[in-house]
Amino acid sequence: MNHTALSVNLNKVALVRNTRHLGIPSVTRAAILCLEAGAHGITVHPRPDERHIRADDVSDLAQLMKTWPQRELNIEGNPFQNLMAFVREFRPQQCTFVPDSEGQFTSDHGWNLAQDGERLRPLIAEAQSLGVRVSLFMDADASAMAAVKTIGADRVELYTEPFAAAWGTPQQEAELLRFALAAQAALDAGLGVNAGHDLNRDNLAAFVQRVPGVSEVSIGHALIADALEMGYRDTVLAYLACVGIATEV
Template identity: 55%
Template sequence: MIALSVNLNKIALIRNSRDTVIPSVPEHARMCIEAGADGITVHPRPDQRHIRADDCRDLAAMLNVEFNIEGNPFAGPRVSDRKGVNDYPGFMELVRELRPTQCTLVPDGDAQLTSDHGFDLSRQAEELRPILAELRELGIRSSLFMDPSPEQMSLAAEIGADRIELYTETFAMAVAQGDGVAQSYERFRDTAEAAREAGLGINAGHDLTLHNLPYFRELPGLMEVSIGHALTVDALRMGMPAAVAAYLAVLAGR
């Protein structure tokens, strides 16, 4: 069974649009878990535009499912300039403090609206190696956010990654446009097969929806999908528990 980890960034984004505590991130995590979600994902950025460091602390204190924290391992501390928002301690400092089940490393920056590319290990392998070693020492499963690049999978394993998370926007765009779907899927399939040969686990995420997930769920070795934006949009229409149930049904092939 492919695990569903629900990304709660958009719940926090709605809350942050007002000076309020609603919608509650922990309460929505509870709803997701009660509906059957296998995990909760958050991506705290240094500017704390959506999920904040304190949200991560609140979730770590209450979750009884897998907790996945995503972010740039090179993001340092930052002083908050917003009333009532505590400072950002730095990504790795937050991970060391909270010890999530999984840490997904993503090469993003403030200028990006959302994550839009994976690591290029031909350039970044050696700077990631000690970080992956530290995560293993802390007992945290590591995952590298990667484009569908079969040639990079053996290097991801060699530097110590446990899993890769495939950045799936190109597949989602092909499905939405109705063009090049088979070719896009083939590239992801080849990458998944290379990852499995290298001994890596396979996660996936970004723009996966109820529409494109039935196709993508057939990817060989797929262990987990992290879905936030589309699931939150569906939840506005059908409610969070029903949205989670709908994604779980698709992942189960129902």
């Protein structure tokens, strides 16, 4: 079985914190607890309106991750908005380019490279020159993977909401096959494969077992919702079990 890393997205922790002015729950404390439980990385998506993750959160997490040199910080966002400023200042191990509009509720589609590929190319090269791996948020379209490689990205992050929506329905197998074919096309093009959006404890194991070569899953909403009931430690351990990793803490 391929080793699949778990990166915990902390946006929803920040969203709850932002409803009051007390500084709780702490985003950095959540990161520490997840890392102590065995999470391989932390993901944040600082949107321009700072409705959840704020600029100072990114700074605090970048400083924290220096004390966890074997783990990774992944900063997501639109490189035509505010993402590149964070990449230039903090040089995370990975950045994920996501084609969100400024007011978009949540990420809901991948890049159209026919439209945006040449605009992305120099920003991909710039991030890589800073030592930052670049992943592009993409729909599960096998025919698009070669173009991702052509403009220079290192990985794709497959947008998994369609798979999650089909889970438990007659379309489940067709969606799994579509994602498997897209992942194989990415691997054949020389790309790494990440995945994320609406993955959870019910569907994650099947996804990583059936979709080849998944290097990393980034999970936020479901994981943080589970942590409200189970606590960070037990939740992270449960998700690690889903990707086939038994961790003793």
